[in-house]
Amino acid sequence: MAEDDADIRCAGGRAPDPLVPGGWLEMREYGEEPVDFVIVGTGAGGAPLAARLAEAGFSVVAMDAGPFWRPLEDFASDESHQSKLFWTDDRIVDGDDPIVLGSNNSGKSVGGSTVHFAMVSLRFRPDHFRSRSLLGYGADWPIDWREMWDYYREVERVLHISGPVSYPWGPKRPRYPLRAHPLNAAADYLARGAEALGIDWAETPIATLSAPIGKAHPCVYRGFCVTGCSTNAKQSALVTWIPRALRAGAEVRDRAMVGRIETGPNGLATGVHYHRGGQWRFQRARAVIVAGYAIETPRLLLASATADQPDGLANSSGLVGRNLMIQLNQAAWGQVDDEVRSYKGPPSLAVSEHWNYRDEGKDYHGGWSYMSQGPLPVTWAKTLAGGRGLWGRELLDEMERANHSVGLKMVGEALPNAANRVTLADETDQYGLRIPRVTHSYSDNERAMMRHATRFMEDSLKATGARETWREMGDTCHLGGTARMGFDRTTSVVDADCRSWDVPNLWICDGSVFPTVGGVNPSLTIQAIACRTADRIVAMSRQGAL
Template identity: 40%
Template sequence: MSATHGAPWPWLDETVDVVVVGAGATGGLVARELGRAGCKVVLLEAGPHWQVERDFVSDELHMRKTAWRAKRLTAGADPPELGHNIAGTGVGGGTIHFTAVTPRFFSSDFHIRTADGVGEDWPIAYDDLVPYYERLEKEIPVSGPKEYPWGGFKGSYPYPEREPIAVTHQLFREGCERLGIRSTVAPLAILSAPYEGRPPCINRGFCAQGCLPNSKFSTLIHHISQAVEARVELRPGCMVNSILVDDDERVEGVTFLYDGTEYRQRAAIVVLCASAIETPRLLLMSMDAGHPQGLANRSGMVGKCFMLHSGHEVIARFPVEVLPYKGTPIMATTQEFYETPKDGSRKRGFTLHSHGSRPLGFLRPVVKASGAWGANLREIARDYNFFARITMVGEVLPQVNNSVTLTGEIDASGLPVPLITFSYGDNDHKVIEAGVAMAKRILEAAGGRVEFVAPDTSHMLGGCRMGKDPATSVTDAWGRTHDHPNLFIADTSLFVTSGASNPTLTAMALAWRTVDHLIDQMRSSGS
């Protein structure tokens, strides 16, 4: 207990080396690396500290509790669905419910302005991330094919690819084969063989509800355990509500709310890993007289160029039982249509994944696509076992008007409710059109009849993009904010473009690169 506060944290009255905000996919990794480097690290997490055996069950409805559930408002032509699909809470963040699909970004993702004349170039290149991709694939580890047909990485993955694949994925691969489209078993951070006491996957199917035998990598079971071993002080239930700045534009620490009371934690460095909504929201909430637009925001770019992936669902009926509940949800993929096609019909592209489903995961898109209800809906549900699904991950180009801003409303913690405004652009629609058309062709080639196409989105990205020019970006190429020399960002809000790969591996690689740089800087400055 702290002598002055009566709070349960030994370092509360000290100035620690680093405060990390958010214990999700990147925050856990950043904290572990800093802890191992000998730094005194406090890791603040707004949500609870999940215990796998106590808190996870095999039920779709119950496990929605792992969603970020504080109030958020949405607007725009395509107001996104947030909640469980997209935003996690608690220690482990989104990795508790992610499908663990872990492809890399393509080399071209980092310079689409130069290559395709759209979006922006990143201030870094694919090669900058390769060492971190390699380390991550080895340590989390990724099970995947011996040869990977697309992008800069040709294989092989450290762990063998997952097998067998369930019927949904078999049908997907057969459809691709008949059309001459290359497909593979997806690279997955789900074990095909034992690793450090974790067993191989038992095909329970509830990856999005929290893995139970710990076959799926999550930050909770991997990086957090290691961070705590490295003496990182993890504080769940602590919602950071402001960043403190001194007269020299250096940050001094943060304030946070715990059980309704505000506390202060001083730190030499602050690293934000709070997500593409909460990181910009925190910077905006930290506004004061000297920073009326919020912190790190002289460019006005905090909260701007927020992106999602288009994630349309295409569902087809088959004449044979598919039994979509069995096995890992996503097990096969094609990235054949990832980049700009030669015919110039669109810029950039999409990934397609075969995607199994439990009952709610099937029926919600059916309802959104068809509006079916009553006897009609009940009959569709009775054919549940005969449907297979493809989900796309479509690139969405950055637009300044897609944004995270603050509203005048107050949430249950007394903090300003964020507004997420999102509309697809013309090219985004072209990508969706092409992705849906290709998903239909694949399902039909496999012998299915496409009956439902539902719009959806996934993956929060952007909002504090990195860049070379302080006038048009929030951080430099290392994630250091242009305005505050000891304030860093290391989460998906840094993304300059969305790519069309599931982003978790890239986000972690980027964060690891930032923390490596940070440690080098600290060592060279002798602190």
């Protein structure tokens, strides 16, 4: 297979224009001169920071281990091929319930996993920012929800979120920039079930265009969202923040794998060692921002241990890599007489956050939402084979009924647990770096939530006339929590501004700073935190507090 799309593309004063086939954008280059900020990772955390800091006048180099795509010409309508968007470097998974990595929780592209995310853009329930004080579990965030509400608004505007005019849950929010998409049949089944059970539902606020914006086309409902959007309707970091960052003078380095953060004798970060174009290089920087998500971020910090910081950089609390949280992704499925053909449209066009906002009637802590589903063939076959143990003739027959299958899937809050963690294995990867070991086990709280949620979703399906319902108990999605933010240096890795307690010019900004993960998809919250961090950096810089 000819894979020309594996090349370095950001070079020679230009970077690809992700919205134009064969197109280029002018790009400023800094060489290996010291820059104000080097950002490691260009996903939901790194990309907004690159744009906002460059716009504030800082010199910025943003590195990503993955390639820089032009989706219109690089993306095939094909699940297998598009696994090129996932992080497929070696990783070990263990624990009582080792987690499946790849599609649901990783990305290796400029734009990170937002290049293939399901685009669900929900705000946290305000109380979930103070779950310890208000609800008696987890940990409080050091950020007030009202401040987050403003940053959510900013991100929703940048991503042109399509959403319902009135949202049934939580404090009043401003109108979404674009109108909600029509429901597909799978979403209609969620809505009917919710109405039958007497709970609220809504069109999912979603980061794909329902009207043309700039060079981007509106969504064509092709249904391959989680394998990458070749329409560019999906408002990934690649098509939103990254072009903005380039225009503001940031440099993006694609296919640049950062292996180690260098620190000087004073304990401050001096730059990063990175592998690009077949060799190791060093980029000097006045500050380093790590935005590699919940596995690569702790991996990099742990791998950057020094004689002074032997347990890893910024790890005096011992919490780097700890409190890894997944989100529960259990489902209920059933068969209906109707042709549902859930391969059409974004997979999650309808949502209910009922159980994020209601605390009564639970024998566990935490919230969850659930959404309609639209699995593509490979995913569906793996779901049936893994979830129901089907293979052979049974699997083939079941697959041939796929157009009549309908399902609901949860995004559920797992609680922080120090035993769930990322460490370094002894084995090394293609760069000679020690690979991460991801240890995960469920607690009783998660099992109780799964039981309740799958029963509820199954009831919803049954209320719409679905037969042969079954519960998929295995899946997880999203990660968080391996470099948590908090109120003091002994119980957290970074402060509310995402600045590490131990190394004042080291910042961490991605899902790993989440003290709790809530019952909603994290991308909107990560981007909101990134915008807040950018504002805080600008403010501190003005006060001379950097």
